Amino acid sequence: MLAAPSGGGKTTIARELRTRAPETFGYSVSATTRKARPGERDGEAYHFLTRPEFERRREAGEFLEATEYAGELYGTLRSEVEQVLRSGKHVVLDVEVTGARQVRKAYPRPASVVLFVIPPSPRVLIERLRKRRTESEAELSRRIGIATHEVETARREIGDVYDRVLVNDDLETAVREVIAVVQGGRDGGGGGDGGRDAAQRAPADMTSLLSDFVRQLRSEAAQLKQSTGRSR
Ligand code: ADP
Ligand code: 5GP
Numbered sequence: 260m261l262a263a264p265s266g267g268g269k270t271t272i273a274r275e276l277r278t279r280a281p282e283t284f285g286y287s288v289s290a291t292t293r294k295a296r297p298g299e300r301d302g303e304a305y306h307f308l309t310r311p312e313f314e315r316r317r318e319a320g321e322f323l324e325a326t327e328y329a330g331e332l333y334g335t336l337r338s339e340v341e342q343v344l345r346s347g348k349h350v351v352l353d354v355e356v357t358g359a360r361q362v363r364k365a366y367p368r369p370a371s372v373v374l375f376v377i378p379p380s381p382r383v384l385i386e387r388l389r390k391r392r393t394e395s396e397a398e399l400s401r402r403i404g405i406a407t408h409e410v411e412t413a414r415r416e417i418g419d420v421y422d423r424v425l426v427n428d429d430l431e432t433a434v435r436e437v438i439a440v441v442q443g444g445r446d447g448g449g450g451g452d453g454g455r456d457a458a459q460r461a462p463a464d465m466t467s468l469l470s471d472f473v474r475q476l477r478s479e480a481a482q483l484k485q486s487t488g489r490s491r
Contacts, residue, residue: 260352261437262359262413263376264406266388268427269353272376275434276351283438285343286351290316293331296393306336324354324361329401335362349441355405356412356420363420372441375413375421377469379428381476385483403480407473414469417462424465 261269276284290306292313301307308316313332317325325334335352343350352362359373378384384406388399413421423440427433460468 260354260359260362260371260373261376262354262356262373262409262421263427264384264409265402266384266391266406267376267378268387268430268433269376271430272427272433272437273351273353275430276437279434280438283348283441284351285346285348286353287335287339287343289333289335289339289353290322290325291331291333293329293333323365324358326355326357326361328355329398329405333358356409356416360416360420368422372423373421374423374425374437374440375417375469376425376427376433377410377472379426381472381479384476385479400480400483403476403483407476407480410469410473410476414466414473417465417469421465424460424468426468 261273263269273286277286288302288304288306290308290313292308292310293305295301295304295307299305310332313325313334316322316336317332317334321336321338322334323337323340325332327333333355335354335358340350340352352358354362359375363371363373378387385399385403388394388402394402413424417424425433425436
């Protein structure tokens with residue numbers, strides 16, 4: 260399972276996993292009430308539902324977990340997860356921190372692996388979100404605020420909910436690390452990363468990595484607020 264602040268790279272990593280190893284990984288397509296971004300197709304990126312439809316299906320018990328994020332509903336459909344598991348593949352979930360906690364409860368270790376994905380620095384996180392061009396400046400600011408809270412939450416839940424922190428610097432390396440972790444720590448192929456394998460960090464190192472990340476993210480967010488305020 261992949262959890263990350265918005266812009267961490269979950270969607271990109273999940274897509275790569277499916278493309279590279281379609282016989283090993285299947286993706287659970289979540290449901291959401293948010294509007295589709297350009298290029299997002301219904302049933303592929305998400306099942307895009309109206310709020311009443313989402314709520315009806317939630318009442319009917321169709322979700323393994325569901326939560327509100329930035330004013331919209333998101334949820335993992337039991338049918339999606341079961342379909343992938345029936346085909347004998349690992350199911351990849353792309354969820355925020357509340358969902359990660361709930362799914363971890365439903366699939367305790369070792370039935371699930373929960374990775375928290377962060378970019379190499381908060382600055383890179385903001386740059387990647389900007390480059391993605393899917394949110395307005397106000398929405399971007401809101402997501403950075405949520406990201407700070409999410410990284411804080413993940414820091415407290417390392418070892419409990421999260422097995423690993425994955426630094427998504429070079430995509431190729433990040434994908435190889437996920438494959439290696441899922442395959443039980445074996446090298447996902449290629450190797451040659453020396454001591455840079457972020458997925459192998461000790462819990463104390465992961466905690467301090469996330470503490471530093473939160474501190475820097477707060478300072479980046481404050482600067483961003485100042486500059487957005489100035490440009491108004
Ligand atoms: P999330 O699903 O966690 O919100 P995305 O997968 O949409 O994040 O990634 C956010 C942006 O960062 C996207 O524009 C994506 O192309 C870019 N990105 C993701 N991983 C990398 C990487 N390793 N190197 C460079 N850019 C990346
Ligand atoms: P986005 O709008 O950027 O696609 O997603 C916003 C946030 O919702 C991301 O952190 C993403 O991981 C999370 N998310 C997507 N699908 C689900 C889901 O099914 N359940 C939960 N809990 N979170 C989800």
